Amino acid sequence: MRFKQFISEEERKIYGKKYTPEEAEKLPAFSKAVDEGAYKISKGDKYVIIDVQDGMGAVPDTKENISRGMALTVIMTPSTFLSLALDDEGSQEKTADWMIERIKENYSLGSLFLRLNLEVDKEDALYVTTHEGRGRAKAIRKYLGDVDIPVQILNNTGIKLKNVSQENMQKIEDGFILPEEWAKFKGLKGDKNAKMFVIGKHSIKDIIKWNSNNS
Numbered sequence: 001m002r003f004k005q006f007i008s009e010e011e012r013k014i015y016g017k018k019y020t021p022e023e024a025e026k027l028p029a030f031s032k033a034v035d036e037g038a039y040k041i042s043k044g045d046k047y048v049i050i051d052v053q054d055g056m057g058a059v060p061d062t063k064e065n066i067s068r069g070m071a072l073t074v075i076m077t078p079s080t081f082l083s084l085a086l087d088d089e090g091s092q093e094k095t096a097d098w099m100i101e102r103i104k105e106n107y108s109l110g111s112l113f114l115r116l117n118l119e120v121d122k123e124d125a126l127y128v129t130t131h132e133g134r135g136r137a138k139a140i141r142k143y144l145g146d147v148d149i150p151v152q153i154l155n156n157t158g159i160k161l162k163n164v165s166q167e168n169m170q171k172i173e174d175g176f177i178l179p180e181e182w183a184k185f186k187g188l189k190g191d192k193n194a195k196m197f198v199i200g201k202h203s204i205k206d207i208i209k210w211n212s213n214n215s
Helices: 002-011 021-026 060-067 078-084 093-104 134-144 166-174 180-185
Strands: 038-043 046-051 071-076 112-116 126-132 149-155
Touching: 038 134, 046 134, 078 112, 078 126, 078 134, 078 149, 093 134, 126 166, 126 180
Parallel strands: 112 149
Antiparallel strands: 038 046, 071 149, 112 126
């Protein structure tokens, strides 16, 4: 009985930083200068707080890899993120609705990420190997619409991004990334033979963090 009581109390905890109205008002809008910290994504008088370190859903992958030069930030819409991530095996609408209520209370969300196979030959395709953040993407889309959001791109192989080839960085910039469903079609090789699975040019609109001489 005590164990069940402990579990029910644990489930009521929200593992994400809550901002006071005053703190939220002072947060900057998302920009290149704040992509590793806390900021707001706004539309009209509504906003979502993103806190890379302490937001709901923040994981060590994003916290550690950003500081170690093993992640870059790109801009895409929630719909693009969801098209790249593996389809959920059930509805996440209740999770999104729950998150929206927390968003209205000034709880922050952790940043979303996609992990790619960045060490491939230039003629081979880049594809998503894993992800985090479908529920957050759906919540943001339901609350703000299909606005531009920052998404962390992580390297599947653990090397620093400065060591990724320029050809593969160009694929990211051009949006030539295959979705996570690609794992079902491993027999196909490269963009020429896999255009039906490519998300498409300019789906990733801007690379925020990439400098071949740094990180």
